[in-house]
Amino acid sequence: KNQVEQSPQSLIILEGKNCTLQCNYTVSPFSNLRWYKQDTGRGPVSLTIMTFSENTKSNGRYTATLDADTKQSSLHITASQLSDSASYICVVSARVRGLIGGSQGNLIFGKGTKLSVKP
Amino acid sequence: EAQVTQNPRYLITVTGKKLTVTCSQNMNHEYMSWYRQDPGLGLRQIYYSMNVEVTDKGDVPEGYKVSRKEKRNFPLILESPSPNQTSLYFCASSFTANSYEQYFGPGTRLTVT
Numbered sequence: 332k333n334q335v336e337q338s339p340q341s342l343i344i345l346e347g348k349n350c351t352l353q354c355n356y357t358v359s360p361f362s363n364l365r366w367y368k369q370d371t372g373r374g375p376v377s378l379t380i381m382t383f384s385e386n387t388k389s390n391g392r393y394t395a396t397l398d399a400d401t402k403q404s405s406l407h408i409t410a411s412q413l414s415d416s417a418s419y420i421c422v423v424s425a426r427v428r429g430l431i432g433g434s435q436g437n438l439i440f441g442k443g444t445k446l447s448v449k450p
Numbered sequence: 451e452a453q454v455t456q457n458p459r460y461l462i463t464v465t466g467k468k469l470t471v472t473c474s475q476n477m478n479h480e481y482m483s484w485y486r487q488d489p490g491l492g493l494r495q496i497y498y499s500m501n502v503e504v505t506d507k508g509d510v511p512e513g514y515k516v517s518r519k520e521k522r523n524f525p526l527i528l529e530s531p532s533p534n535q536t537s538l539y540f541c542a543s544s545f546t547a548n549s550y551e552q553y554f555g556p557g558t559r560l561t562v563t
Contacts, residue, residue, distance in 0.1 A: 372557070373556070375554055379550075437495065438483070438495050
């Protein structure tokens, strides 16, 4: 069964510190992996997206890595700010078989890591 | 302004009373999708649509229907709502299923009693 597991479930860090969030997946066939940031009660916002051939991608203070062999990804946040307090969700897209070009559409979400940044 | 709109934002209804949650995007996106979010379970995909008249089941499609008659709209229909469909629902769209930027609506909080 396609699954995405994230760790830790929650994390508390001090402002200015770095942190790393983990994502393991068993989705097959793999299409791409995304990280989202979701503030409480609001829709998620895209941070990064990586395909099979990409192993790192940055977006400001956010850096995502992907190891397609071990099916693991991480999201590293540097110099954390109070506004980084949110849930971070790892999402893997499964390639839909049988469609021309191997189009993908089914997204499998992890349960998220709730990050709290304290002053 | 580029956006995804959902209506209603809040809805309290009773078991068995058919309801529709509308979703509309003004960005000419091909891909649209519905999700539900429950505490401890995260976001789960209900249905998605790759383009007009093309829809497919996500992970939790039971009890829901969708249609994609025109590109901008992707309504979610609950023919006979039950209490286990009480949840926070999000609609989202992107140019294609593989697009980096997926835009989410503001969410619809549904309570079925």
